[in-house]
Amino acid sequence: MTHAIADSRVPALLDFLSVSPTPWHATATMAQRLEREGYRRLDETSNWQLVPGERAYVTRNDSSLIAFRLPDSHTALTSLRMIGAHTDSPCLRLKPSPAQASQGWLTLGVETYGGVLLSTWFDRDLGLAGRVQVRHQDGRRESLLLTVARPVACVPSLAIHLDRDVNSGRAINAQTQMSPVVMQLPESGDTPVEVFHALLIDLLEEQHGVRVADIIDFELGLHDVQLAAQSGLRGELITSARLDNLLSCFVGLEALLEADGEQGALFVATDHEEVGSASACGAQGPFLADVLKRINHYVGLDNEEGYQCLVQRSLMISCDNAHAVHPNFADKHDAGHGPKLNAGPVIKVNANQRYATNSVTASLFRELCREQNVPVQTFVSRADMGCGSTIGPITASEVGVPTLDIGLPQWGMHSIRETAGSHDVALLIKVLVAFCNREVLE
Known part of the structure; x- marks a missing residue:
């Protein structure tokens, strides 16, 4: 039992x-x-x-x-x-100007924080979290925490058919191969920077119930949205x-x-x-x-x-x-x-x-x-x-x-x-x- x-x-x-x-x-x-x-x-x-x-x-x-x-x-x-x-x-932190376009998709430029085991970040449901400095409609500045606990990004793997030697050991380039994919870019003609800026304002309103006037700066990172769990057949393990x-x-x-x-x-x-x-x-x-x-x-x-x-x-x-x-x-x-x-x-x-x-x-x-x-x-x-x-x-x-x-x-x-x-x-x-x-x- x-x-x-x-x-x-x-x-x-x-x-x-x-x-x-x-x-x-x-x-x-x-x-x-x-x-x-x-x-x-x-x-x-x-x-x-x-x-x-x-x-x-x-x-x-x-x-x-x-x-x-x-x-x-x-x-x-x-x-x-x-x-x-x-x-x-250790995690993936967004660069100060992370928004970039690739093949019609909004991706985010990241840098590694600490000694990240990069291979484990592929194909995970990722949320976005951190600290955002905002300006309100009345001109007041405030620091707000942002917590997006639902999947909004992923770093997709390359199919083995396109890299047959991957299981023999392949170096991972954090600059070119670790950019999370966030959304398909709209046909409105907005730049990736404008799309990401609007996205952040929407996410802050979703969490805090207030429409900020502007994003001044931020410190944001990606995180795995899978909840911590007690695992093992007899609950011997904690995974998180x-x-x-x-x-x-x-x-x-x-x-x-x-x-x-x-x-x-x-x-x-x-x-x-x-x-x-x-x-x-x-x-x-x-x-x-x-x-x-x-x-x-x-x-x-x-x-x-x-x-x-x-x-x-x-x-x-x-x-x-x-x-x-x-x-x-x-x-x-x-x-x-x-x-x-x-x-x-x-x-x-x-x-x-x-x-x-x-x-x-x-x-x-x-x-x-x-x-x-x-x-x-x-x-x-x-x-x-x-x-x-x-x-x-x-x-x-x-x-x-x-x-x-x-x-x-x-x-x-x-x-x-x-x-x-x-x-x-x-x-x-x-x-x-x-x-x-x-x-x-x-």
Whole structure:
């Protein structure tokens, strides 16, 4: 008899994944969740008046978010339990002037964002989503989210009859072969630019119920409209776009919300990790340090020494998914360090500091897993293969906080549709809640 894994968090995770096609949508969704739980929104341009027991959050660029909770007593905050993730995922982003005509069809010029696994984008039903800057009829400017969740585009494959060697391996040219087809051009004589401009205005009216006067600028991308799902004969799997790294965003936020609040805890989800994190709202930027300094001011040690004491007494757990052993490509892993789906969180290690883990930070996480009766795995790349990186080393070097890198195992990283284990979600949340509740971090 088949049955799905009974975990109340899985449906909530699937909903979060499905309604978060871009970093702006993910941040807005997390902000709504925080406000439902009593967290108040702070504005970076205003003075913060924090109080004991404060639960608050702040966003930057509408695509990065930091949420934190303070203990009930001023004197109790001597350290912070920090969980980090990132909101962005590899995708196809529209160029600033994307509209182009080809054989009577409107196609869109795109550029790749991050390390996209391009082959997986062919023949998928694609929607359009992102952030649009508009001018209203009264001259007012506004930033609007656009969410087109129905199929409006596709990147059609070339028939095998016209490329007999395709299954032997063919390079994909993102400039000439990845343009999504949107619609058949009308015979009105309107240019592709005019057609696309009118199309955007129609889509915004469809979603927001208002007819804008003009589109000033936009940041838009394509996304797979297939909803996230729990799959496998017994519900062992989760399949979705953007598991890397919205899965970690969900887990980290849930852990913060489920913590008992006795200790200082913070969750940070930054944008632009997939392209190096070098931005004002990325992990290499000052966002986290800016918030920590404001929290330090609340503590009453409003000086550099007090700030350094707070940072060095704290700990950052950087959460970003790990490569699970693929059943068809087991040789791509080191034989002794091949994480498996549904076998618990993974400690990520790299001798060249592509991950920030060291024996001290790893041992604390192993002890947390042991205390919570949660299995723990270790990932190390093969010595003859390169290794990706995370926000962990960047945060450690920019802020100076002791850090380790962990994540949940997954298959198909950077594919348009990735796969993870449904058991693992509750396991990592359990450990991270224990981390947030831990009285002593040493």
